Amino acid sequence: MVETLPESLPSVMYIISSLDVGGAEKQLLLLASERKKKGADVIVVSLKKNGALRSQFQSNGIDVYDLGINRSIPNPLTLIRLVRLINKYKPKIIHSWMYHADLLATIALSMSRRKNLTSLVWSVRCSNMDFSRYSIMLRCVVWCCIKMSGIPNCITFNSFAGAEIHQSLGYKNRYLKVIGNGVNTELFKPNSLMRKKNRELLNIPSNAFVIINIARVDPMKDHKNLLLALDKLPEVYTIFIGLGTEQFNLGSQMYGLGRRSDINTLLATSDLIVSCSAFGEGSSNALMEGMACGLPAVATDIGDSAYIMGKAGKIVEARNPEKLSSAIQEFLLMPESEIKSYKIAARERMIKMFSLNQLVENYEQLYLSII
Known part of the structure; x- marks a missing residue:
């Protein structure tokens, strides 16, 4: 049972490598916006300029600063x-996300007047x-993070696999x-009307x-082997979403749509x-x-995918x-009654175990434990 959170939530400066879609x-x-709604002081600092998500942070009332890093020229x-930003805003907590931000946040805090006053969290x-x-x-950068990993007040991981490997x-x-x-289960939910509309479009x-x-499109995501798998399934239609996926417009049954802001409706399709x-x-x-x-x-059995999925896939x-x-074909040939049970299990698992409210409460309890 999550404890009741105090009325005054700690101020957090989030430092992240970029605000590109990822x-x-x-x-x-999600986290910063929900904390802002609850009245917390939230500042986001991006190492790189701009980013496709920058405007969404700002439209939710969050101050965003760019450090203007160029990858090729330190x-x-x-x-x-x-x-200077740390000295100006005096956050109770600095929460950095991903390797480059973890490293830079650690060095900057050690050089600031907040060195012994602000707690540091890595993600x-x-x-x-x-x-x-x-x-x-x-x-x-990762080597430096390994050597400096004892400095933060806490290191968080978004998966049990990630914690073990690091x-x-x-x-x-x-x-x-x-x-x-x-996941925001109010935004991401079944939608029969959009299913029909998008299929027509x-x-x-x-x-x-x-x-x-x-x-x-990235070596990590392994589109190559997915395409090989699809060669064996000529009756299947496939929608690809993400940066660079336009290249997968490979026939009448493959749709490479690139970056999209309507992912929830395309999932419902x-x-x-x-x-x-x-x-x-x-x-x-x-x-x-x-x-x-x-x-x-x-x-694929990478990271915490098996844990996330449970018995819903x-x-x-x-x-x-x-x-x-073969796994895709199992669902292709599965009776509708059996597929329905998977569908119900999938959504119920997200609502029960991975809700947006649970995400925010988990971080708030962490923050309170280190200040």
């Missing part, structure tokens, strides 16, 4: 700007990353806590079996949510949003298109 960024938008003025948002596929700069990498802290992602037959995959990450996934927003819309799920081995194809 799972971590969307979770921060600039010490960036650190000075952050130190790790991934699991078994394949760092060989990314820049040497990222590897250096401890094996060398993360050491007296207070490690897993707080999974949350996309020219998808009303009786077609439609799967949906929501992921930017579909019959099955598929998450096929090859590595690195911690707690999949897309999987949760799909299940909240009442979709059964097929996911099928878990398969990563990077295995044959097993992925």
Whole structure:
């Protein structure tokens, strides 16, 4: 039972690598916006300029600051700007999200006048990353985070898998806590009217079996093996959503829609949510949003996907298109009565275990425990 929260909530400065569309960024938008509604002082600092979600933060009454980092040109003025912001706003807590922000927040706080007055929380948002596929700069940042991991008052992880893997990498802290992602089950819910409308707009037959995959084009998301799996399922219609997915307009039954702001209605258009990450996934927003819309799920066994899904879908081995194809086909051939039971289980699990209210309460209790 969650304790009643005090009327005055602690002020938090959130520092994040960017405000581009992504799972971590969307979770921060949910958390910061809900805290703002409750009357908390909330400030968001992005290491990079602009970002597609910036306007949504601002429209929810949240002050947003850019540090203007250019990935290719490190600039010490960036650190000075952050130190000045910390000194100006005097937050009770600094909560940094993702590796680069964790590192910069730690250094800036140590240089500020708030060094012994402001608590620091890190958030790790991934699991078994394949760092060989990314820049040497990222590897250096992670190495620094490992060495500095004892400094924060708490390190949070959005998955049990992420906590275990980062401890094996060398993360050491007296207070490690897993707080999974949350989903707005009032926004993401079944919608029969939008299902009919979107199928007409996309020219998808009303009786077609439609799967949906929501992921930017990135080695982690493994679109390659999903496409191989779909080669074996010519009767299936597929909707791809995410940065770079326009390239998947590969035929009359594949729709690469790129970035979209109407993901909830497109999920309602579909019959099955598929998450096929090859590595690195911690707690999949897309999987949760799909299940909240009442979709059964097929996911690769990466991060906490099996825990999130429970008995509302099928878990398969990563990077295995044959097993992925077989799992999708199971749902394609499944009797409607059995599919209905999966749909009910999916939405009920999101409401019971991963609600937005639970997400916010978990973080508020964490904040109160470290100030």
